[in-house]
Amino acid sequence: MLKSVTGGSFIIEDVDYPTVVTPDQLTDEQRMIADTTRDFVEGEVTPHDEQLETLDYDLTVDLIRKAGDLGLLGADVPEMYGGLELDKVSSTLINERLSKASSFALSVGAHVGIGTLPIVYFGTEEQKKRYLPELASGQKIAAYCLTEPSSGSDAQGAKANAVLSEDKSYYTLSGTKQFITNAAFADVFIVYAKVDGEHFSTFIVERTMDGVSIGPEEKKMGIKGSSTCPLILEEVKVPAENLLWEVGKGHLIAFNILNIGRFKLAAGSVGAAKETIELSANYANERTQFGRPISSFPLVGKKLAEMNVKTYLLESMVYRTAGLMDDAMKDIDFSKPDAGVVSAKAIAEYQLEYSINKVFSSETLDSIADEGVQIHGGYGYIQEYKVERIYRDSRINRIFEGTNEINRLLIPGTLIKRAMKGQLPLMEKAQALQSELLSMVPGRTFDGTLEQESHLIAMAKKMFLMVGGQAVQKYQLDLEKEQEILSHLADMMIQVFAIESAFARTKQLIDKRGEEKAANAIAMTEIAVHEAFDVIESLAKESIASMESGDTLRTQLSVLKKLGRRTPINLTARKRQIAEKVAYSSKYVV
Template identity: 95%
Template sequence: MLKSVTGGSFIIEEVDYASVVTPDHLTDEQRMIADTTRDFVEGEVTPHDEQLEKLDYELTVDLIRKAGDLGLLGADVPEMYDGLELDKVSSTLINERLAKASSFALSVGAHVGIGTLPIVYFGTEEQKKRYLPDLASGRRIAAYCLTEPSSGSDAQGAKANAVLSEDKTYYSLSGTKQFITNAAFADLFIVYAKVDGEKFSTFIVERTMDGVSIGPEEKKMGIKGSSTCPLILEDVKVPVENLLWEEGKGHLIAFNILNIGRFKLAAGSVGAAKETIELSADYANERTQFGRPISSFPLVGKKLAEMNIKTYLLESIVYRTAGLMDEAMKDIDFSKPDAGVVSAKAIAEYALECSINKVFSSETLDSIADEGVQIHGGYGYIQEYKVERIYRDSRINRIFEGTNEINRLLIPGTLIKRAMKGQLPLMEKAQALQSELLSMVPGRTFEGTLEQEAHLIEMAKKMFLMVGGQAVQKYQLELEKEQEILSHLADMMIQVYAVESAYARTKQLIDQKGEDKAANAIAMTEIAVHEAFDTIEQLAKESLASMESGDSLRTQLSVLKKLGRRTPINLTSRKRQIAEKVAYSSKYVV
């Protein structure tokens, strides 16, 4: 059984690798769900790929309903409301497998995630009974309406307004929401508005209500097969029964649902990354130059290897986070009136990890898609080759669900807030580290597999504590203004979470299969840890240099150097080993 883990604690504590959830130990039921999703995509969606990319609303809706017939829309919906109530690992497998469906995956994702989950977690019993069965089957399709023309990341700066009628039977909603996925054909809209211009609240708005209209389709760079339109509300009379949770609680719903959305985005990125590797390896094996396939050239092989390593890290953090969320939400009784409060607390526990998933996944997929185009050469720029679409489609992920800049501020910000509330002993650990750093860090030799890598992860955490402790001490309440330092702290945490997730997964594979059969995973982990350590050390140097100068800076850098002692490894030979396996398999390999 998974041990309950405090959100954010990974950066200051040693993690029990055996307790980390990985995608390598799936149940038969989970494998069946993954296979069902794959078969649906390959059998029902892919044959209509070109038509879907031309924005065929009727076909999209028809396929969404077919997905509902298979149960793929009800994974997160409780059984009592005709859903499957699956664990988060299972719903993650669905999201990952759907990614091959390109824009259609986004249409489904917006419906089952940010569109449906507000009602699952925060709806009244009557709202759940009324809407969830239809949403789980696809009889109704949902959309999420938060962004406005003048408010994006500053969601609470929204101008949409709601006024309660004199007889207190309905709210009159007015305002415009922008960039609404599924808007052209959605039946339900989760709409955020301020009651009396002050209390940020959430409403379930039906398409058939008077005053609801949809603006024209946006002409987008990518995700062309998904609908993106404005939602216009003109004195829409929304019954008080359609207020979600309570007046003034909209920010709690929005932020927690966005956390889930960030996590689901990461799951989809895993699927897209794997497809890009497969397309790129296939092309590199078939494309010959100078009398041999380009996959045999070291620089092309290096790209394939690095794409594979990044995907291994991404997949590892996504399933680790799924396991954490499963544990946090396993005891929620959705039939009870306090389900909203309990859900909000459970989701918020791993808000930091969800932000890490979002930033790491979106930037990892962008990098992989970019290299995929490069491997294809000129053909990668031609629409006939799917890697061109993957490249365009991936770019939105760094903007969706809160920009990466906002999420980078949230990661250390959330950690520090938890520490100030006494939920994490962050400052105590940082202070204890001060005395330890004054003494010499003795040199060590490492002989066992991944022994040095485990040590480097530990040292990376100390680097974070060193820099983070210094930043809090120097700036105190003004730290939120030092966005460059906060961003560096976020990137240090992201790197630690990624490589520690891979390390834990590889250790489990060694225990399960032995070192010989886990050789590829071992090589990927070694490379990832050493490269991440370089990044973390550089971020620490830059942060210290922005806070200190003169003798004080020289002292800090001397301490940092002690923490950074290590023996370099041969990255080239390991990457060639991985590249050979990827080229031979023509797909992502563990």
């Protein structure tokens, strides 16, 4: 049983690796759900792939409804409202398997995630009964409307306005929402507007309401098979009972739903990364140059290995987070009036981890897609080869659900706020470290499997505490202005969470299979930890140099050097080992 874990605590505590949820622990029921999703994509969606990319609304809607018939739209909807009420690991598997459907996966994702979940978590009993059964079946399709022409990441800077009628029976909404996924065919819109231009609130708006209109399709770089249009509201009379939760609570709904959206984006990225590896490995095995397949050339093999290692990290991180979500949300009773308050608290517990997932997944997939194109050579630039589309489609992920820059500021910002509220002993740990760092760090030898890697993860956390504690002490309330340092702290946390997730998973595999059968996972973990440690040490050094100078700087760098003591490993041999396995299997391997 997974014990309750405080959000953000991973950076100051050791991981209890047996309790971490991994994709290697799936039940038969979860595997069946994954297989059902895969079969649906391969049998119903893939045959229409080219037609979907032409933005065929009718086909998209028809396929969404077929997905609803299979229950794939109701994973996160309670059973009492027509859904399946699955655990988060199961819904993560659906997201991952759907990713092979390209733009169609985005259409489904926007509907089941940010489109439907606001009603699941924050709707009244009447709203849930009215909307959720048809949303879970696909009879109605949802869209999420937050962004405006003049406000993106600054959501509360929205100008859309809502005015309550004198008899308090309806709100009049006016404004324009920009870049709305599914807008061309959605029936239900989750719309954010300010009541009386001041109180940020959320409304359920129906397409059939007078004054609702849809602007033209945007001409996009990628995700061309998904609808992206403006939503125009001209004095739309929305019944008062369509207010979601309470006036002035829109920011809580928006931020928490975006948190879920960030995680679901990461789950989809896992599937896309695996598909890119499969496409690239197959191509590298079939393409011959100088009399042999290019997969046999070390530099191509190195790419395949590094793509596989990054995907292992990402997959480990995503399912670890799914497990945390399941633990946080397991006791929510969606039929009770306080479900919104309880949901908001449960979702917010791991908001830091959701941002970590979002940043790491989007940048990892971009890197993997880029290398996939490179392996394909000139053919990777041709639309006939799917890797070209994956490359274009992946780019939006660094902008979706809050830009990566915004999320990088949120990660350390959230951690510090939690510490200030007494939810995490962050500053106590940082102060305790100060006295520890004054003494010499003795050299150590490591003989056991992953012993040095375990030590390096612990040292990476100390580096974070060293830099973070120094930054808080130096800048105090002005730290929010030091965005470069905050970004470095975020990247250190991202790297730690990624490698620790992989480490915990590999330790479980060793316990389950033995070291010989877990050899690939061990090699990938060793590669990941040592390469991440280089990044973390460099970020720490740069941060310290931006805060200190002279003797203080030299002292701090000396301490950092002590924390960074390690014995290098043969990365080349390990990457060749992974490359051989990927090429032989022609797919992602663990």
